[in-house]
Amino acid sequence: MLRIGDIKLKSNLILSPLAGISDLPFRMINRKFGCHLAFVEMINVRSLSHKSKKTKMMLSTLRADSPLGVQLLGFEEEFIKRAIDILQYYKFDVLDFNCACPEKKVVRRKEGAALLKEPKKIHKLLKVIVERSHRPVTVKIRTGFNSESINAKEVALLCEDAGVKALFIHGRTREQFYKPGVDYDTIRNVKKSLSIPVIASGDIFNASLAKKMLEETGCDALAIARGSFGNPWIFKEIEASLKGRLFKRPNVSQVYKAMLMHFNLIVDFYGASKAVSLFRKFFNWYVKGFSNVRHLREKACSVRKEQDMLEVMRIFLKMHK
Numbered sequence: 514m515l516r517i518g519d520i521k522l523k524s525n526l527i528l529s530p531l532a533g534i535s536d537l538p539f540r541m542i543n544r545k546f547g548c549h550l551a552f553v554e555m556i557n558v559r560s561l562s563h564k565s566k567k568t569k570m571m572l573s574t575l576r577a578d579s580p581l582g583v584q585l586l587g588f589e590e591e592f593i594k595r596a597i598d599i600l601q602y603y604k605f606d607v608l609d610f611n612c613a614c615p616e617k618k619v620v621r622r623k624e625g626a627a628l629l630k631e632p633k634k635i636h637k638l639l640k641v642i643v644e645r646s647h648r649p650v651t652v653k654i655r656t657g658f659n660s661e662s663i664n665a666k667e668v669a670l671l672c673e674d675a676g677v678k679a680l681f682i683h684g685r686t687r688e689q690f691y692k693p694g695v696d697y698d699t700i701r702n703v704k705k706s707l708s709i710p711v712i713a714s715g716d717i718f719n720a721s722l723a724k725k726m727l728e729e730t731g732c733d734a735l736a737i738a739r740g741s742f743g744n745p746w747i748f749k750e751i752e753a754s755l756k757g758r759l760f761k762r763p764n765v766s767q768v769y770k771a772m773l774m775h776f777n778l779i780v781d782f783y784g785a786s787k788a789v790s791l792f793r794k795f796f797n798w799y800v801k802g803f804s805n806v807r808h809l810r811e812k813a814c815s816v817r818k819e820q821d822m823l824e825v826m827r828i829f830l831k832m833h834k
């Protein structure tokens with residue numbers, strides 16, 4: 514059984530933090546289909562200090578939205594400390610520190626994956642976080658900043674020394690962003706060097722890629738990211754495969770039911786007027802792989818009212834039943 518500090522996890526399949534995506538409705542729909550530990554998208558320590566409405570929405574949770582991880586993005590010790598103090602009033606179980614985000618504006622601020630260029634700074638910040646946090650602390654890294662500076666093992670050992678309870682590693686460099694080519698060797702090296710759990714991510718799009726990650730790296734758990742887009746069943750699919758059980762792909766009625774449930778969760782959380790535009794990308798992902806959906810995708814992108822989005826979904830069901 515996977516443990517992160519004193520948190521015992523029922524599954525070694527985790528929903529990765531996903532900026533702009535892993536809000537409460539998304540986490541709940543994935544939990545419905547077998548996800549256990551889920552993460553809130555990364556939160557900048559400065560925006561947390563400003564207590565904006567958006568940040569509060571990000572941290573909204575329910576009793577059933579548990580266990581829950583919160584991820585901080587930051588560089589300045591003072592803001593990080595303040596963010597941890599503010600977070601003590603929120604409900605969640607694991608605190609993660611982001612040293613992996615590749616986005617230009619993040620790296621320019623020396624945050625996220627930029628920190629991989631300063632392993633000692635990561636060590637110092639993590640010591641501060643571990644000392645201040647009342648929850649188990651984890652860290653997320655990439656294999657290195659670019660192909661000439663693969664330093665995940667060095668960074669990982671410093672993270673362990675700072676007292677983190679688990680390490681997440683995305684098997685790409687910052688320079689790679691999300692381009693093909695997961696570096697299984699570096700993840701394996703990191704896993705061999707640490708005694709805390711190592712949780713790997715990178716191209717886990719189905720059960721065979723999940724098995725490949727586990728077999729090639731020996732990692733303790735998997736963090737699912739893009740593989741969950743329009744496919745919350747991925748958790749059940751991987752679990753079934755690892756236990757040698759058969760997994761039946763959802764039929765069109767089941768896909769319809771799941772997307773309807775997801776849409777309704779978004780409506781309840783954000784209100785109907787916002788929900789339609791927020792749901793568009795999810796609709797596109799749910800219908801991926803079905804035939805003749807181009808015009809429905811276009812329709813989903815143009816409708817503005819809740820009833821119209823529901824109608825687009827009903828047409829999808831009728832067309833494929």
Ligand SMILES: Cc1cc2nc3c(=O)[nH]c(=O)nc-3n(C[C@H](O)[C@H](O)[C@H](O)COP(=O)(O)O)c2cc1C
Binds near residue numbers: 530532534614717
């Ligand atoms: C749209 C998007 C948003 C992401 N947001 C975050 C984030 O907030 N924090 C984080 O640590 N990783 C973030 N990631 C990285 C994923 O959590 C994951 O590590 C990465 O996508 C590799 O897994 P995959 O190849 O299976 O997608 C994001 C990835 C995507 C595609």
